[in-house]
Amino acid sequence: MxxxxxxxxxxxxxxxxxxxxxxxxxxxxxxxxxxxxxxxxxxxxxxxxxxxxxxxxxxxxxxxxxxxxxxxxxxxxxxxxxxxxxxxxxxxxTGRGFDVIDVPEQAGCLALARLERMGLPLGPVIATPTRRLQFLVLPGARDKMGEMLRRIGWGIGAIDLIPKGEGDWVVAPPSRMGTSGSAAWAREPTELNRWLPEARELVSPIAYACGRAMADAR
Known part of the structure; x- marks a missing residue:
């Protein structure tokens, strides 16, 4: 009982x-x-x-x-x-208050460390139980992502980087997702990150981290 x-x-x-x-x-x-x-x-x-x-x-x-x-x-x-x-x-x-850059957990953790060392602005970051990190950025990022990646030498399908914008969504903490567990904040929403970064400020370090994670997995 x-x-x-x-x-x-x-x-x-x-x-x-x-x-x-x-x-x-x-x-x-x-x-x-x-x-x-x-x-x-x-x-x-x-x-x-x-x-x-x-x-x-x-x-x-x-x-x-x-x-x-x-x-x-x-x-x-x-x-x-x-x-x-x-x-x-x-x-x-997504596509309203923010867009999302969704990457594998290993690449996301590497990118977080690199971004912090570089002193670049960060918004909230979601960690999913499916081992993905989702970086919140200003709206409009998805539509520009292909061009931004090409400018730094990556094709949109060359790395495991998924931009999410209008018509899509993310599962917010502390929601449970399937049998894997619950979504959590890798970087919580606070007053310090109320103003979200532009995707172009983050895309190069994140793309580099995705490329490095792919190379390490080979």
């Missing part, structure tokens, strides 16, 4: 954390937010609550059909959504 009560208590704490964090993103950072699917315990293991047994992105996709239209930074609306879906993942649409 005590184990059941502990489990229920932990689940309630997790739900409280999700809704309060989603509200904070909307209220403090003015980021648009939208609810995502959640990962539920099942007799066959963890799976997405969307109902598709073969879901390719469990806990990491919107539950609203017109999510791009409905996504908003209204704390009241966020509370209503999570009141209806208390275990929903927190999704942040």
């Amino acid at each position: 005590q184990h059941v009560e502990d489990t229920l208590g932990a689940r309630q704490i997790a739900r409280d954390t999700l809704v309060e964090t989603a509200v904070r993103y909307a209220q403090d950072r003015h980021w648009d937010v939208v609810p995502g699917a959640s990962v539920v315990e099942h007799s066959a293991g963890r799976r997405c609550d969307c109902g598709h047994p073969g879901c390719a992105t469990p806990g990491a996709h919107p539950i609203l059909r017109d999510w791009a239209v409905q996504a908003a930074s209204s704390p009241a609306l966020v509370r209503r959504w999570w009141g209806e879906h208390p275990d929903a993942a927190i999704l942040l649409p």
